[in-house]
Amino acid sequence: MKDQQELSFEEAMESLEQIVEKLEEGDVPLEEAISIYKQGMNLSRLCHMKLKSVENQLTEILNEDGQLESFTTVEEETP
Template sequence: MKTEELSFEEAMENLEAIVEKLEEGEVPLEKAIKYYQDGMQLSKVCSDKLSNVEKQMTQIINEQGEYKQFSVQEEE
């Protein structure tokens, strides 16, 4: 499965597993480099998915079914 096809949760689980392996410290250098590269790809997948959700959350559908910009304004 390609990293782009992973859900956010799957990508995070895989990323956490890589971090745990690297934190153990008993990883040969070549394997550590591969883990690092895989981790960076997973990190990008997570970041892209979060950015996409953030963009979706900035719009709401009004009563007429039209998209409107959504903003949270603090009351004074």
């Protein structure tokens, strides 16, 4: 298995989903459940960091002159 830092977002999410399924089954010994839970929390942090990194990259876009420009989205209000 790859080091967690080397996992792609998709690989980390897939591993996290497998962990959740295993824990939801409820037939995991307590010590193993704690270890699996810790792995899941690490994967959750990794996914969060990867998403935050992408979000930071998307907040800056190139304008027509090739200069970096801050980019923000405006959420639409629902009537």
